[in-house]
Amino acid sequence: KAKKAALSKAGASYNIALQDADQGVVTRFPPEPSGYLHIGHAKAALLNDYFAHDLYKGTLLLRFDDTNPSKEKQEFEDSIIEDLALMGIKPDRTSYTSDYLQVLYEHTxxxxxxxxxxxxxxxxxxxxxxxxxxxxxxxxxxxxxxxxxxxxxxxxxxxxxxxxxxxxxxxxxxxxxxxxxxxxxxxxxxxxxxxxxxxxxxxxYDLAVPIVDALEGVTHALRTTEYADRNDQYQWFIDILGLRQVHIWDFARMNFIRTFLSKRKLTKLIDTGKVWGWDDPRMPTIRGVRRRGMTIPALRDFILKQGPSRNIVNMDWTNFWATNKKVIDAVAPRFTAIDKENTVRATIIGGPDKPYTEEKPKHNKNPEVGTKKVTFSSELILEQADVKLMKEGEEITLMAWGNAIVRKIVGSDPITSVELELHLEGDVKKTEKKVTWASFEGQTLIPVELVDFDYLITKDKLEEDDEMEKFLTPVTEFRSAALCDQNVQDLKVDDIIQFERKGYYRVDKAYKDGEPAVLFNIPTGKEAKK
Ligand code: ATP
Ligand code: MG
Ligand code: MG
The missing domain is CATH 3.90.800.10 (Glutamyl-tRNA Synthetase; Domain 3)
Structure with a gap:
C-alpha cells in the first residue's frame, strides 16, 4: 500500500514518456557486485522499476555486471538481491554479464x-x-x-x-x-x-553493456548523465555489430551533502575502521540508512519525488529525514527515558501510598498503536536538567499525569532531591514546564544506551577528486546511558519508537538479562547543523 501511495504521488508529477514505449518496455538495473547498494543505486533501481512495472506493463531485468574479478564477491551479489527485495523491487529475470563471456569473446x-x-x-x-x-x-x-x-x-x-x-x-x-x-x-x-x-x-564495461543490452532485449537503457559522452560508442558497437537498437535514456546522479556515494570510497571507510561495516548507521547504504531508522516507504517516496530530472543536485539530508519523520511520527509508540548520569530523586507529597499501574495509550493520537503500562508512585526520578530550571513555589506539569507544585529543592549542582506536591486540579495548559518522570517504585527501570551519530564527512560539497582522508569528522559516535519505563524491556530489534521530549529511536539491540538495550537516534531533519 505504501509503495502505491509513493508511486502515484511521484507518477503524477513526472509527466514523461519513454520513446517507442508502444513497442514494449524492457529496462535493466545493472549493478556491479563490488559493494552493497547505496542510496544512489536505489534511485537507479527504483527508476528502472518504475518504468518497467508502474508506468508501463514491461519487464525489469536485474543484471550483475560482473566482469572485473578484482572487485566482485558473492557476498555483494547476495546483499544486492536482498536489498532490492527490501525496497519492493521484483526483477522479472536475473542474469550475469559473466554468462556472456563466450558470446562477448565471439563478438570480439x-x-x-x-x-x-x-x-x-x-x-x-x-x-x-x-x-x-x-x-x-x-x-x-x-x-x-x-x-x-x-x-x-x-x-x-x-x-x-x-x-x-x-x-x-x-x-x-x-x-x-x-x-x-x-x-x-x-x-x-x-x-x-x-x-x-x-x-x-x-x-x-564499454563493450559488454551495449552487446548484452541488445541481446537481452533491453529497449531502454537508463544511464546516469556522466555516461553521456559514451553514448556514441555504445551506438557504434550496436551499429558495427548489427545489433538490435536500444534507446539510451539519461538521468541525473543523486548526490548528498557530506557524503561519498562511491563503492571504492565506502570500502575504504570500512577497511580503515572508520565505520563498523556496510550496514553502519553512518553509511549511505540502503542497509546503513535503514539501521539509522529510515523506513522503506519514506525512502521510496523521497527518491521517486526526485524523479527522472537531469539536473544533478546535491541533496540535503534534511528532506530525506523529514520525509521519514512523517511516516514514523504517526506510528511510533511513546516511552520515557531519563538521562542516567543526571537523575534527581523526587518525592511526591499527596501522591499514592502504594505504587499502582494503569494501561495508557502508547500514542496520544493513534489508538491503533496499542497501550502500555504506566506506574504511578510517590517516588520518582526526574532529570537534573529539568529540575535545575525549577523554582520553589512554581507549578509544573508531570507529563501524562498532572500538575504539581515545587515545594523544596535540596542541593545545587548537582541537585540531590526535590519535593513536589501533587496538584491534579491545576490546568496543564497553563504551566510552562512539562517534566519527564519515571516511577522509581512499582516497576523495574530498564537500562538503555542511546547512540547519536554525526556526518562522517566535514565538507558539504565534495568534488570527485577530493581526498576522503582530509575531510573525515574526528568523532562521529556519541553514547549516553538512560533509564526507561518498564515497557522498554519488550522492544525488539528494528522497532522504531519515540522517547518523549528526546526524539525518535530505532532499537539496534534489544534488552536482555540486564544488558542494556541499544537504540540509535533517528534524525528528523530538524537538527541544527552541527
Ligand atoms: P559506484 O561509484 O558506487 O561504484 P557505480 O556506478 O560504479 O557506482 P554500479 O554498480 O555500476 O556502480 O551502478 C549500478 C547502477 O546504479 C548504474 O546504472 C549507475 O548508473 C547507478 N548509480 C550509481 N551511483 C548512482 C547515483 N549516485 N545516483 C544515481 N544512480 C547511480
Ligand atoms: Mg559501474
Ligand atoms: Mg562509479
Missing part, C-alpha cells in the same frame, strides 16, 4: 576479423597520453591475423597476451575522447567468483 573475434579492433601493447601512460593528444597508436595498423593471434595469447594469458589489450578502432582524434579507440578487453588472472579460472581476460 568478429570485430577483429572485420578490422574494427586491434591488439595494443602500448604501455599505459603512453596510451593515455596518445588518447589525450589524439595520436594514433603504433599498433593501430596491425594485420587481422596478428590481432587474432594476440587475442588468443590473451585468452591463455601468456606473457605476450598479458602485455596486450584489445581496443575498438573507432577514432584517433574524435573531439569526444570516449570515441578514441577505447579498450574493450584486458587480461585479469584473478579467479572470478562465478566462472573461476575459465577466463583469463575480460571485456570492459
Amino acid at each position: 573475434i568478429r570485430l577483429i576479423t572485420e578490422g574494427h579492433a586491434y591488439a595494443d601493447d602500448t604501455e599505459q601512460e603512453k596510451m593515455r597520453d596518445e588518447r589525450w593528444k589524439g595520436i594514433a597508436s603504433e599498433r593501430r595498423e596491425r594485420t587481422v591475423e596478428e590481432n587474432l593471434r594476440i587475442f588468443e595469447e590473451m585468452k591463455v594469458a601468456s606473457e605476450e597476451g598479458q602485455k596486450n589489450c584489445i581496443r575498438a578502432k573507432m577514432s584517433v582524434d574524435n573531439p569526444n575522447k570516449a570515441m578514441r579507440d577505447p579498450v574493450i578487453y584486458r587480461c585479469n588472472l584473478l579467479p572470478h567468483h562465478r566462472t573461476g579460472t575459465t577466463w583469463k581476460m575480460y571485456p570492459t
Whole structure:
C-alpha cells in the first residue's frame, strides 16, 4: 500500500514518456557486485522499476555486471538481491554479464576479423597520453591475423597476451575522447567468483553493456548523465555489430551533502575502521540508512519525488529525514527515558501510598498503536536538567499525569532531591514546564544506551577528486546511558519508537538479562547543523 501511495504521488508529477514505449518496455538495473547498494543505486533501481512495472506493463531485468574479478564477491551479489527485495523491487529475470563471456569473446573475434579492433601493447601512460593528444597508436595498423593471434595469447594469458589489450578502432582524434579507440578487453588472472579460472581476460564495461543490452532485449537503457559522452560508442558497437537498437535514456546522479556515494570510497571507510561495516548507521547504504531508522516507504517516496530530472543536485539530508519523520511520527509508540548520569530523586507529597499501574495509550493520537503500562508512585526520578530550571513555589506539569507544585529543592549542582506536591486540579495548559518522570517504585527501570551519530564527512560539497582522508569528522559516535519505563524491556530489534521530549529511536539491540538495550537516534531533519 505504501509503495502505491509513493508511486502515484511521484507518477503524477513526472509527466514523461519513454520513446517507442508502444513497442514494449524492457529496462535493466545493472549493478556491479563490488559493494552493497547505496542510496544512489536505489534511485537507479527504483527508476528502472518504475518504468518497467508502474508506468508501463514491461519487464525489469536485474543484471550483475560482473566482469572485473578484482572487485566482485558473492557476498555483494547476495546483499544486492536482498536489498532490492527490501525496497519492493521484483526483477522479472536475473542474469550475469559473466554468462556472456563466450558470446562477448565471439563478438570480439568478429570485430577483429572485420578490422574494427586491434591488439595494443602500448604501455599505459603512453596510451593515455596518445588518447589525450589524439595520436594514433603504433599498433593501430596491425594485420587481422596478428590481432587474432594476440587475442588468443590473451585468452591463455601468456606473457605476450598479458602485455596486450584489445581496443575498438573507432577514432584517433574524435573531439569526444570516449570515441578514441577505447579498450574493450584486458587480461585479469584473478579467479572470478562465478566462472573461476575459465577466463583469463575480460571485456570492459564499454563493450559488454551495449552487446548484452541488445541481446537481452533491453529497449531502454537508463544511464546516469556522466555516461553521456559514451553514448556514441555504445551506438557504434550496436551499429558495427548489427545489433538490435536500444534507446539510451539519461538521468541525473543523486548526490548528498557530506557524503561519498562511491563503492571504492565506502570500502575504504570500512577497511580503515572508520565505520563498523556496510550496514553502519553512518553509511549511505540502503542497509546503513535503514539501521539509522529510515523506513522503506519514506525512502521510496523521497527518491521517486526526485524523479527522472537531469539536473544533478546535491541533496540535503534534511528532506530525506523529514520525509521519514512523517511516516514514523504517526506510528511510533511513546516511552520515557531519563538521562542516567543526571537523575534527581523526587518525592511526591499527596501522591499514592502504594505504587499502582494503569494501561495508557502508547500514542496520544493513534489508538491503533496499542497501550502500555504506566506506574504511578510517590517516588520518582526526574532529570537534573529539568529540575535545575525549577523554582520553589512554581507549578509544573508531570507529563501524562498532572500538575504539581515545587515545594523544596535540596542541593545545587548537582541537585540531590526535590519535593513536589501533587496538584491534579491545576490546568496543564497553563504551566510552562512539562517534566519527564519515571516511577522509581512499582516497576523495574530498564537500562538503555542511546547512540547519536554525526556526518562522517566535514565538507558539504565534495568534488570527485577530493581526498576522503582530509575531510573525515574526528568523532562521529556519541553514547549516553538512560533509564526507561518498564515497557522498554519488550522492544525488539528494528522497532522504531519515540522517547518523549528526546526524539525518535530505532532499537539496534534489544534488552536482555540486564544488558542494556541499544537504540540509535533517528534524525528528523530538524537538527541544527552541527
Ligand atoms: P559506484 O561509484 O558506487 O561504484 P557505480 O556506478 O560504479 O557506482 P554500479 O554498480 O555500476 O556502480 O551502478 C549500478 C547502477 O546504479 C548504474 O546504472 C549507475 O548508473 C547507478 N548509480 C550509481 N551511483 C548512482 C547515483 N549516485 N545516483 C544515481 N544512480 C547511480
Ligand atoms: Mg559501474
Ligand atoms: Mg562509479
